[in-house]
Amino acid sequence: xxxxxxxxxxxxxxASRISVVAGIARVVDYLFGALYLLLLVRFALEFFNARTxxxxxxxxxxxxxxxxAPFRGLFATTIIDGAHFVWPLVVAILGYMVLHxxxxxxxxxxxxx
Numbered sequence: 001x002x003x004x005x006x007x008x009x010x011x012x013x014x015a016s017r018i019s020v021v022a023g024i025a026r027v028v029d030y031l032f033g034a035l036y037l038l039l040l041v042r043f044a045l046e047f048f049n050a051r052t053x054x055x056x057x058x059x060x061x062x063x064x065x066x067x068x069a070p071f072r073g074l075f076a077t078t079i080i081d082g083a084h085f086v087w088p089l090v091v092a093i094l095g096y097m098v099l100h101x102x103x104x105x106x107x108x109x110x111x112x113x
Contacts, residue, residue, distance in 0.1 A: 017110075017111065017113075018111045021107050021110050021111040022111070024107060025104060025107045028100070028103055028104065028107070029100075029104075032096065032100040035067060035096055036093060036096065036097075038060060038063050038064050038067075039064055039067065039068070039089060039092055039093050039096070040093065041060050042060050042061065042064045042068070042089060043086060043089045043090070043093070045057050045060060046077075046084050046086045046089065047083050047084055047085060047086070048083065049082060049083065049084055067092065067096070068088070068089065068092055070092075070095075071088040071089070071091050071092040071095065072088055073088065074087070074088045074091055075087035075088055075091065
C-alpha cells in the first residue's frame, strides 16, 4: 500500500481510495442519467397523450413504474389543449436530482476524508 504525505500527515492508500470513489461516482452518474432519460421519455409520452397500448409506451412504463410509484397521485395532472402535464413526473425527476446530488456530496466527503 502506498503512503503519501498530505498536509504534514502520512496517508495510506489515499490515491486508491479517491480512484475507487471516482469510479463509483461515474457509475452513480450513469445510472441516474439513465433514470432521468427514462422519466423524461415517459413525461413526453404522457404529455403528447401517446397510446397506452403501444409497446414502446408499455416498456417505458414498466421500466419507470418502480421509480414513479412514490410520487404517483401527489398532484393532479393538468390538461392544456389536450396535452397532459403530469406534475408527479416533474416532482419525481426533481426528487431524484436531489437524491443524486446528496449521493455525490457523500462520495465527495468520502474521497476527501
